[in-house]
Amino acid sequence: MAKHIITQNGRLTLACAGTLSEENGMTAAKQAPGHGLTPREFRDVLGAFPTGVTVMTTQHEDRLAGVTVSSFNTLSLDPPLVLWSLSLAAPSLPVFRAAGRFVVNILAEGQEAVALQFARGSDDKFRGIALADLECGLPAIAGAAAHVVCDIHGRAPGGDHEIFIGRVAQANHQPQPPIVFHRGRFGSFQAAS
Numbered sequence: 001m002a003k004h005i006i007t008q009n010g011r012l013t014l015a016c017a018g019t020l021s022e023e024n025g026m027t028a029a030k031q032a033p034g035h036g037l038t039p040r041e042f043r044d045v046l047g048a049f050p051t052g053v054t055v056m057t058t059q060h061e062d063r064l065a066g067v068t069v070s071s072f073n074t075l076s077l078d079p080p081l082v083l084w085s086l087s088l089a090a091p092s093l094p095v096f097r098a099a100g101r102f103v104v105n106i107l108a109e110g111q112e113a114v115a116l117q118f119a120r121g122s123d124d125k126f127r128g129i130a131l132a133d134l135e136c137g138l139p140a141i142a143g144a145a146a147h148v149v150c151d152i153h154g155r156a157p158g159g160d161h162e163i164f165i166g167r168v169a170q171a172n173h174q175p176q177p178p179i180v181f182h183r184g185r186f187g188s189f190q191a192a193s
């Protein structure tokens with residue numbers, strides 16, 4: 001059964017669609033189609049999930065593309081697959097589609113400025129960026145905590161994004177700790193013990 005958010009004294013509570021009512025003074029939040037959340041509430045819920053920060057890089061003919069991405073995740077170990085999603089409105093989308101491959105650059109602590117640079121639309125995103133020399137020949141970011149070189153295994157529709165599934169061809173990692181992204185802010189990882 002579909003879930004809806006209802007608000008009570010400023011707190012968000014989950015309820016099943018069938019029970020949504022004005023009982024007990026609870027008021028349904030302004031509802032968006034489908035999930036019952038306003039766009040702001042939906043973003044706030046998703047922001048509760050911390051992620052790392054990657055920059056996806058690629059090249060097709062003379063066109064370079066690089067995009068800051070937090071939607072990266074593992075998909076399968078055997079075969080080795082990863083996934084991420086790119087906005088249908090992103091100018092770099094046709095470059096990733098045409099290139100047929102990409103590098104996942106998992107950013108290390110201290111690379112927050114790199115994350116911001118690749119999150120802004122620009123004709124010259126790679127200005128001032130030190131590049132790593134990878135065998136595949138694709139542009140990659142020096143100093144990243146890891147590089148994962150992928151061939152595009154599949155693309156799938158994902159609402160207002162397109163899902164890229166990559167089959168891992170090569171990978172390396174360094175000991176640097178990663179950037180962590182949570183509720184719209186960059187931070188660092190701290191182990192519990």
Ligand SMILES: Cc1cc2nc3c(=O)[nH]c(=O)nc-3n(C[C@H](O)[C@H](O)[C@H](O)COP(=O)(O)O)c2cc1C
Pocket residue numbers: 053066067068069070071072085086087089090091092093115116118119120121122161181
């Ligand atoms: C931390 C962070 C994570 C992001 N994650 C994504 C993502 O997963 N998918 C996406 O399409 N855009 C994401 N963005 C926004 C893109 O980086 C931004 O729209 C970028 O300008 C797109 O590149 P383009 O304009 O060259 O196409 C993220 C931005 C930030 C700051």
